[in-house]
Amino acid sequence: MGTRVESGIRRSRKARTAPFQKTCDAILERLIEARQEAGLNQREVSVKLGFSHSFLSKCETGERRIDVMELLQLAELYGKSADYFLKG
Template sequence: MSKSVFTERYNRFRQLLIKARQASKLTQAELSTKLSRPQSYVSKYERGERRLDLIEFLEIVEALQVEPETFIKKLLEEKEEN
């Protein structure tokens, strides 16, 4: 089994996070400030250089004001479409 960071599902996960940030009209720097993290933190997970754990994911969607259930449902729906 390959590392999930290199799977198509993880790539869709990253793309949805990027779209959610952009829909919130936040730059990486602005989001990183809300998360009390360096800008490189956001950049690395968006590029797939860093994997997120569940707690980090929840912190990010909270900062983006996105319901985690809605985000996950969208991720699952996109899987079914492919």
């Protein structure tokens, strides 16, 4: 299955046609933006939360989905509410 990268977000062909892809892309963009606004790089976040660096990288590129508890941890670290990531 082929992939392409757009705005730093990797997507499979199947994912590009998913009905919620725009929403997923927006959440990933806000996730990256929040980390950058917090002045943190991926390694720093990984160390602070006990995640592997590859885990966070895959989350930010869309290769791996983030569960709600992980999102809450990231939101707290970034000083954002969970709603910030989910807003339309």
